[in-house]
Amino acid sequence: MFLAIDAGNSNVVFALNDGVKKTWKNHFRIETHTSKFAAQLHKKVPLYFLEHDISPGDIKQIGFSSVVPEINEQIFQFCENYFGTQPYLVSPASFKKLPIRSLRPNEIGTDLMCNVMAGFSKYRTPLMVVDFGTALTFTAVDHTGEILGVNIVPGLKTAIKSLFTNTSKLPDVPLKLPKSALGKNTIHAIQAGVLYGYTSLVKGMIETIKKETKLEFTVIATGGLAEILTPLEAVFDETDRNLTLEGLRLITLANT
Structure with a gap:
């Protein structure tokens, strides 16, 4: 195993x-x-x-x-x-044997490299990985395997934690998408603001990156919170919670 x-x-x-x-x-x-x-x-x-x-x-x-x-x-x-x-x-030295390349291998996180390694190995097309982790990241790769860049936003839990840290008397809020974008109580209002806000953020970021690069990407979502924003299901070509793990396996095999 x-x-x-x-x-x-x-x-x-x-x-x-x-x-x-x-x-x-x-x-x-x-x-x-x-x-x-x-x-x-x-x-x-x-x-x-x-x-x-x-x-x-x-x-x-x-x-x-x-x-x-x-x-x-x-x-x-x-x-x-x-x-x-x-x-x-996995370290920057690991990337030399991979079909993907980064112009700044010492700066990109190994988790992001694992993501794009798994995705690009499967599709071999321009690829965008949206990772819903502690940070929300967008990593774009062209058809040759070169990483075009990374976009980093505070993750869902990080955003809510920041809201509670800087605001008094707010209740604990579960990460559950409400039916309405207009809150009827405090918990509903926070859920609507953060979760519908991030839904629009993700859609807008993907479209902005596509417009800037003039590329049509295969878009993969991953991370523990990838399935919470259900309105985004049609935006992603695939949701794979094991993407980072599979990339870690492939990078290890390529170097051992």
């Missing part, structure tokens, strides 16, 4: 690929920014493997992508101790 470890700003995601049908399963996550991260890592991973009857010896290869370098050493030490192997860490 192949184990993917994707360390993002909010969570570290673990997922297994069976290596035969190339399907992803057994997803679980640990919060990234916590003083108890190391303890949770040593507790939750073995417990998950035990509960799902998976032996550490079943893991033959580990790919690791991280935008949180301060936890990298803890991940390395845990993998060495529990799986008996070191993960392959």
